[in-house]
Amino acid sequence: MNYSYKNVNFRSIAAFSLILFTALLSAQKKQKPLNIIFMIGDGMGVSQVTSAFYFGNSEPNFTQFKIVGLSETSSTSDWVTDSAAGATALSTGEKTYKRAIGVSKDSIALPTILEQLQKKNYQTGLVSLTSITHATPASYYAHVKDRDLHEDIALDLVKANVNFLAGGGLKFFNKRKDGKNLLNEFKKLNYNIDTVKLSKPIQNKNNFYLLAQDELPNKVQGRGDFLPDATQTALDYLSKNKKPFFLMVEGSFIDWGGHAKDGEMMVKEVLDFDKTIGVVMKFIKKNPNTLLVVTADHETGGASIGKFMEKDSTGKEKNIKDKVQVNFIDNQHTAALVPVFAMGKSQELFSGVYPNNTIYHKLVEALKKSGITIK
Amino acid sequence: MFLHLKKITGFIALLYVVTVFGQTARVHSHNDYEQKVPFWYALGSGANSIEVDVFLENNELFVAHDKKDITKERTFESLYLNPIDKALEMNMIKQESLQILIDIKTDAKTTLNQIVKSIQKYPKVTAQKKISFVISGNQPKPEEYNYYPEFILFDYQKLDDLTADQLKKVALLSLSFPQYSKWNGKGGLTEEDLPKVTEMIKKAKSFGKPFRFWAIPDGKTSWEFFAHHGVDFINTDHPKECAEYVNTLEKRTFKNNMFSEVYQPKFSYLKKNRPVKNVILLIGDGNGLSQISSSVLANKGQLTLTQLKNIGLIKTTAADNSTTDSAAGATAFATGKKTKNRFIGVDSEGRKTANLTEILSEKGFSTGIITTDEILGATPSAFFAHQKDRGMEKEIAQDLPKSKLNFFAAGGRSKVSGLHDFKLAESPKEVAESKADRLAYYLSDNGVPQVLKGRGNLLAETVESGLQFLKSKKKPFFMMIEGAQIDSGGHSNNVGTILTEGIDFDRAITKAVQFADQNPGTLVIITADHETGGFSIPHGDMKTSTIEGDFTTDDHSATLIPVFSYGSGSEIFTGVYENNEIFHKILKALKVN
Numbered sequence: 022m023n024y025s026y027k028n029v030n031f032r033s034i035a036a037f038s039l040i041l042f043t044a045l046l047s048a049q050k051k052q053k054p055l056n057i058i059f060m061i062g063d064g065m066g067v068s069q070v071t072s073a074f075y076f077g078n079s080e081p082n083f084t085q086f087k088i089v090g091l092s093e094t095s096s097t098s099d100w101v102t103d104s105a106a107g108a109t110a111l112s113t114g115e116k117t118y119k120r121a122i123g124v125s126k127d128s129i130a131l132p133t134i135l136e137q138l139q140k141k142n143y144q145t146g147l148v149s150l151t152s153i154t155h156a157t158p159a160s161y162y163a164h165v166k167d168r169d170l171h172e173d174i175a176l177d178l179v180k181a182n183v184n185f186l187a188g189g190g191l192k193f194f195n196k197r198k199d200g201k202n203l204l205n206e207f208k209k210l211n212y213n214i215d216t217v218k219l220s221k222p223i224q225n226k227n228n229f230y231l232l233a234q235d236e237l238p239n240k241v242q243g244r245g246d247f248l249p250d251a252t253q254t255a256l257d258y259l260s261k262n263k264k265p266f267f268l269m270v271e272g273s274f275i276d277w278g279g280h281a282k283d284g285e286m287m288v289k290e291v292l293d294f295d296k297t298i299g300v301v302m303k304f305i306k307k308n309p310n311t312l313l314v315v316t317a318d319h320e321t322g323g324a325s326i327g328k329f330m331e332k333d334s335t336g337k338e339k340n341i342k343d344k345v346q347v348n349f350i351d352n353q354h355t356a357a358l359v360p361v362f363a364m365g366k367s368q369e370l371f372s373g374v375y376p377n378n379t380i381y382h383k384l385v386e387a388l389k390k391s392g393i394t395i396k
Numbered sequence: 397m398f399l400h401l402k403k404i405t406g407f408i409a410l411l412y413v414v415t416v417f418g419q420t421a422r423v424h425s426h427n428d429y430e431q432k433v434p435f436w437y438a439l440g441s442g443a444n445s446i447e448v449d450v451f452l453e454n455n456e457l458f459v460a461h462d463k464k465d466i467t468k469e470r471t472f473e474s475l476y477l478n479p480i481d482k483a484l485e486m487n488m489i490k491q492e493s494l495q496i497l498i499d500i501k502t503d504a505k506t507t508l509n510q511i512v513k514s515i516q517k518y519p520k521v522t523a524q525k526k527i528s529f530v531i532s533g534n535q536p537k538p539e540e541y542n543y544y545p546e547f548i549l550f551d552y553q554k555l556d557d558l559t560a561d562q563l564k565k566v567a568l569l570s571l572s573f574p575q576y577s578k579w580n581g582k583g584g585l586t587e588e589d590l591p592k593v594t595e596m597i598k599k600a601k602s603f604g605k606p607f608r609f610w611a612i613p614d615g616k617t618s619w620e621f622f623a624h625h626g627v628d629f630i631n632t633d634h635p636k637e638c639a640e641y642v643n644t645l646e647k648r649t650f651k652n653n654m655f656s657e658v659y660q661p662k663f664s665y666l667k668k669n670r671p672v673k674n675v676i677l678l679i680g681d682g683n684g685l686s687q688i689s690s691s692v693l694a695n696k697g698q699l700t701l702t703q704l705k706n707i708g709l710i711k712t713t714a715a716d717n718s719t720t721d722s723a724a725g726a727t728a729f730a731t732g733k734k735t736k737n738r739f740i741g742v743d744s745e746g747r748k749t750a751n752l753t754e755i756l757s758e759k760g761f762s763t764g765i766i767t768t769d770e771i772l773g774a775t776p777s778a779f780f781a782h783q784k785d786r787g788m789e790k791e792i793a794q795d796l797p798k799s800k801l802n803f804f805a806a807g808g809r810s811k812v813s814g815l816h817d818f819k820l821a822e823s824p825k826e827v828a829e830s831k832a833d834r835l836a837y838y839l840s841d842n843g844v845p846q847v848l849k850g851r852g853n854l855l856a857e858t859v860e861s862g863l864q865f866l867k868s869k870k871k872p873f874f875m876m877i878e879g880a881q882i883d884s885g886g887h888s889n890n891v892g893t894i895l896t897e898g899i900d901f902d903r904a905i906t907k908a909v910q911f912a913d914q915n916p917g918t919l920v921i922i923t924a925d926h927e928t929g930g931f932s933i934p935h936g937d938m939k940t941s942t943i944e945g946d947f948t949t950d951d952h953s954a955t956l957i958p959v960f961s962y963g964s965g966s967e968i969f970t971g972v973y974e975n976n977e978i979f980h981k982i983l984k985a986l987k988v989n
Contacts, residue, residue, distance in 0.1 A: 285776040323932025348948035355688040356933040374702035
């Protein structure tokens with residue numbers, strides 16, 4: 022009796038210490054702000070993801086995700102969204118009208134996750150294959166009524182103090198209608214600018230890679246490994262400074278493959294995006310205080326992966342059993358739910374089916390768990 | 397026995413046989429003479445209006461876009477009147493009506509007089525009513541419309557009033573679209589343009605004549621917009637594609653009236669995770685992510701299904717084909733082995749392979765099947781039969797009495813015999829109350845009707861009572877439930893079937909999830925064998941639950957398929973994996989080897 026009493030007592034002390042220890046540990050963990058890597062496959066519906074499983078040479082990195090969600094992508098003005106309203110929902114947490122960049126449905130500027138995290142001492146980065154002023158990256162730093170206002174968006178970028186920028190769109194900075202050369206402004210603001218290649222970033226400066234007049238070439242045109250390389254460079258640069266970071270990476274041309282109804286382009290862009298996911302996954306394994314979310318703004322092309330049909334010598338169509346082909350219904354966006362994949366700290370928040378703007382709020386929740394509170 | 401089915405048939409049929417958008421828009425082959433094969437291509441495509449630009453030179457009518465393009469072979473007679481005469485002679489004009497829109501490029505009166513003369517050379521043409529000649533471009537004043545013979549009508553391009561007599565000679569009212577909007581055909585019209593354009597259409601239609609906009613953007617989004625906004629003739633350079641699109645638009649567009657009441661699951665299993673006792677596997681045949689998306693959007697943005705949190709994606713490839721059929725797909729779920737298309741419950745070498753109902757009944761489980769297909773359909777068969785071809789219905793039927801099933805509910809009574817061990821239930825109520833050891837409930841003698849043809853709520857009711865029946869055995873159980881006819885909608889490219897069967901399936905899912913909430917230790921898995929139709933949702937309106945779908949095929953596709961799971965053990969079904977893993981995960985959740 023006595024012994025057992027002591028035993029119980031000992032156990033409860035042990036349990037209590039364990040609780041205390043865990044609490045301390047989690048409190049400590051909480052104080053370490055979360056790194057976020059947010060990847061947008063523009064136009065990447067479930068069929069686009071599927072193509073990586075049939076056309077790649079190895080198992081896609083998509084198979085490594087344990088958490089899958091589904092996002093409903095409608096805009097306030099139209100059931101079928103565009104990249105502007107889609108990206109604004111993801112960057113600000115509010116659904117808005119088509120063509121809107123970082124503004125609400127009443128055209129009022131909304132704080133983006135990137136801007137809010139800058140105030141919390143975060144470093145930030147944007148990597149895209151289009152002009153850096155294009156709808157998806159722009160929705161993280163600009164606030165304009167219409168996505169086509171590239172020169173205004175470029176002006177917003179001057180003020181944005183984003184630490185790492187890689188993409189195209191040089192002409193919107195140095196061949197402007199207002200005659201300004203914004204590159205000079207960036208230089209004054211301690212930016213290292215490279216318009217030739219993805220050179221080694223300068224650690225105590227912001228780095229801006231503007232590698233095409235407009236968009237970069239697509240994979241079929243021979244872009245090479247820009248996307249995985251730029252992502253790796255961004256991660257190296259951002260993780261060297263002892264500050265948390267937010268990095269958005271866009272696989273822009275999956276969408277363009279759909280718009281062009283070009284199956285080869287779509288597939289190669291998805292595979293390139295999957296390779297880039299691999300780069301990020303490696304980073305997460307070494308840096309567990311990081312959350313990776315991969316999603317799309319909408320689906321493009323009504324793509325499906327169908328039976329491969331070939332005409333034989335008599336002109337009769339025959340199914341080649343071990344092959345598939347990409348089919349499109351049209352060159353436009355569709356309203357299908359798009360997949361969300363998550364890996365790393367707080368990944369579990371991203372399971373389920375939800376409206377696209379909820380993804381922003383889930384990021385806010387994940388940040389809160391790590392001690393960072395934003396709106 | 398089928399009384400309750402028949403009763404609701406009339407009601408449901410009334411409910412759904414509602415035309416969504418009135419008359420189908422017709423196709424206008426713009427500058428038809430520029431097609432590789434003028435006239436015949438448009439005729440074969442099913443266009444109802446054909447445009448031809450005509451020049452009068454040396455008393456001869458030439459067909460060309462510009463004066464400089466005129467060649468002596470390309471005359472109005474050689475390219476149009478002769479072929480029309482031939483087509484009439486051979487009875488090849490299947491269109492109910494066909495208008496030849498003649499855009500006069502030279503002097504109105506002299507050219508028109510020559511046109512009248514030329515047409516009058518063809519008595520067969522002037523004697524019939526099917527084909528009309530409608531004068532556009534340079535034309536006489538409305539006051540002179542009545543000077544011309546009956547077979548000559550006019551394309552009126554203003555919104556000024558006409559007298560009743562003048563109006564009688566007007567076949568068509570046309571306006572220039574770029575005057576009202578600069579829309580490029582992508583996305584939608586701007587907020588400023590939309591009211592302008594719809595107002596103009598309304599005004600034009602007030603004349604009571606068919607209406608056409610010329611110079612509209614030429615693509616599906618544009619065709620859909622104008623067809624749904626009352627434009628009667630769609631102006632296009634692609635008559636074949638446009639005709640296919642607008643002629644199927646109604647079949648592909650569905651205004652939904654049937655809803656699944658969304659149930660909010662309790663998620664109490666998250667707090668207290670009990671060992672898994674019962675497994676309910678729901679298979680929506682052909683229910684890919686686009687199908688689910690369309691049901692979500694048509695059901696006011698939510699389904700019971702979309703309340704669930706655990707989601708996975710499966711790759712459905714069969715052993716011998718990248719694109720699976722239902723036989724190989726269901727066999728992968730039922731036996732854990734990928735097999736060849738058409739194979740039922742046998743591996744890719746044709747060897748009999750133990751399925752879930754056999755394995756689990758060995759372990760003391762009750763087992764059951766519910767489907768809206770016939771019991772000998774590929775999906776249910778894979779859970780009780782072992783045959784090398786899904787078409788071997790006689791052999792599959794013989795496997796049924798030998799199976800371990802305690803319960804099944806399905807169609808196809810006429811094809812089954814020798815079920816001496818099974819009691820027959822006549823209604824879902826009898827199923828719920830039955831004390832039989834083995835029970836069958838036939839939903840129909842042959843195929844089970846679609847929801848659109850009056851099935852009513854039979855699937856959900858049968859699921860509810862079937863689960864009660866298995867529960868009353870006081871043993872753990874495995875139940876496979878198939879929403880079989882979402883697939884049919886994909887094969888027939890019928891959006892209404894996809895939506896109503898998908899929403900009906902959600903009602904069945906609701907019953908399963910409610911059962912799991914009331915009976916802790918129940919695992920619910922919802923997935924599909926494959927996607928059917930290469931289905932997508934290009935347009936729609938959530939406010940009116942109207943969806944336009946489009947298809948790339950009438951066959952299956954290889955697209956990854958979502959898996960939703962709920963209840964004890966459901967967390968192991970997240971992630972991205974192969975379809976046959978579902979089998980292994982079920983056994984893992986049950987801790988059965």
